[in-house]
Amino acid sequence: MRADALRNRARVLEVAYEAFATDGLAVPIDEIARRAGVGAGTVYRHFPTKTDLYRAVVESRFDQLVAAGRALADGEPAADALFVLLRTVVLQWGAADRGLKDALAGEGVDVNAAMPDTEQAFLSLLADLLAAAQQAGTARKDLDVTDVKAILAGAFAVQDAKPQDAERLIEVVLDGLRER
Amino acid sequence: MRADALRNRARVLEVAYEAFATDGLAVPIDEIARRAGVGAGTVYRHFPTKTDLYRAVVESRFDQLVAAGRALADGEPAADALFVLLRTVVLQWGAADRGLKDALAGEGVDVNAAMPDTEQAFLSLLADLLAAAQQAGTARKDLDVTDVKAILAGAFAVQDAKPQDAERLIEVVLDGLRER
Amino acid sequence: MRADALRNRARVLEVAYEAFATDGLAVPIDEIARRAGVGAGTVYRHFPTKTDLYRAVVESRFDQLVAAGRALADGEPAADALFVLLRTVVLQWGAADRGLKDALAGEGVDVNAAMPDTEQAFLSLLADLLAAAQQAGTARKDLDVTDVKAILAGAFAVQDAKPQDAERLIEVVLDGLRER
């Protein structure tokens, strides 16, 4: 792919990420094109439909998230890694990213259907950390990985509902995951 | 107001509730009018904008919810009432009502700004039950009523994310509220 | 249906007939709306898709044509009626109506699939006149009604190709139908 095309593609993706993060799927493609400084046709060349663009944004964010999550987990004791990851995902990643939140909540795009590899990588990360935490006795043994994903969606919603106390409230929610 | 006008208003509200509950704000006004058996103009006579209609639906649901919540609370011991209410709201009220869920999550309409009385009545209900539970030693003492509301939004999201295990997972979330 | 709506519908149909007759399907709906003095939404209210509008125009023309054809045939001797009809259809009806010509040629819309009743009425008219002409010994006996329809499409094309001599050339084509 040509250098300028790559640059434009990246720029569109970047702008789209910001736009979707702020306004969700409601933002028009023309607006994204305008903000990226390209014609609408250029957006459609790289992403044939609006849904494709949204998918690409979400996929890119998920991939970054999984990579960061793996790195993060490596530096934490098994007992804490799951909790550290969930806390970080909500507070650092989800804070200003409606697109990521919606995707994790299953809205706008079906991550599992549209990008099964990405979904799998994410679930596999969660599964590893969950198993380790259960082994270490810090996480409840009656939870599976999709439970944790659902709780994560809940934590996002809590953050949305009261951002100024998100840090404290996320701990309240995560507390529910802990073995007593 | 004439009797037929009143009847129309109630019918529109009822139909709009069902429509928003199922499809969210995406449902067109024409569709609501059609289902209600009235003209679009009639909807607009009673509710000048689509947002007004949505607000009215949410307000009505909140009012019903507060009333039902008061009744429910009266029949429960102080130690349990908060938990019973939250559980019920999520599983009975929110299960099939996207409109209510969105409103509690602060989406689509700002309940506090648009209908402060309703918001106050709801918060006051929560506050009473929270205080009682804290007194009884079942709820954490470091939480206030807006914290509980945020946790409630989280519980809705959890239910959305994994409806088939909602009952179990809501308990996990509510567990976070309990005094240890 | 309300009087103004009926008026608008008729006006749109009229304008669309003229537009399609002149420019074929290429004319934009916005243009038809503009010429009719209505908003684009009004066109779409009456005809949900462009194809629906085109169909309605063609159907209306076919219906008029069949009615006029029946009337015409009644006043002619059986030996001539088929030839008179075909001549009239080409010279009077098809002359400036690309929409009708395309429909008879199977372009733009499949008359048989989209409006079988109309197609049947037309074919039945042709069939009656063909049978009478065969009986009278003026038409070849080895032709059926779809053959005549195909020849009619040919006559339209001849007219398109050399309008200034259409009258004479149509006779040349129709001569092919005659029993020797």
Place this chain on the structure above:
Amino acid sequence: MRADALRNRARVLEVAYEAFATDGLAVPIDEIARRAGVGAGTVYRHFPTKTDLYRAVVESRFDQLVAAGRALADGEPAADALFVLLRTVVLQWGAADRGLKDALAGEGVDVNAAMPDTEQAFLSLLADLLAAAQQAGTARKDLDVTDVKAILAGAFAVQDAKPQDAERLIEVVLDGLRER
């Protein structure tokens, strides 16, 4: 012109012929470029507009047709050559070539205006055969060459309208040309 440029031009022309023959003018230039294995810019270097490309395709086909027609005519008796040619053009050349048919019907491009030499060569071929047939007493004397061309357009339309019986029906049309 460089050898590779020549090769590209020929390849584009070939592919465009096939594309137009199948789908008419609706096929996008990008698609033609893709099928030809060149960039869109290359198509535009050789043919400044889509219409120019279409013209070139039609011209090339006409030239081939005239050459083949001359050859064909040489091997037939004067009394039959016109009829043999017309039959062949419709059944062999037009059957799968919408581009050629449209051009002969005056659609998409005005052959006479855009490539007078080609038009003249074609008409001159027709004129020769027509004169010979009139001389031989097989063709009507009241027809001129543009009449024959118009009839040819009609024969194409008949073929389009009922391809399964084209062979038989073309004879019916050509019969109209015969001296009685």
Place this chain on the structure above:
DNA sequence: TATGAATGAGCTTTCATTCAT
């Protein structure tokens, strides 16, 4: 007052043509 027809701005998408690489 109720009706539902009309409006028109706005959205997604396509494609002939231009132009940087």
Place this chain on the structure above:
DNA sequence: GATGAATGAAAGCTCATTCAT
């Protein structure tokens, strides 16, 4: 010369809102 990315003007269609009937 070739490439294919970028452009941007339409096009078809939807829907919140207004207004004639």
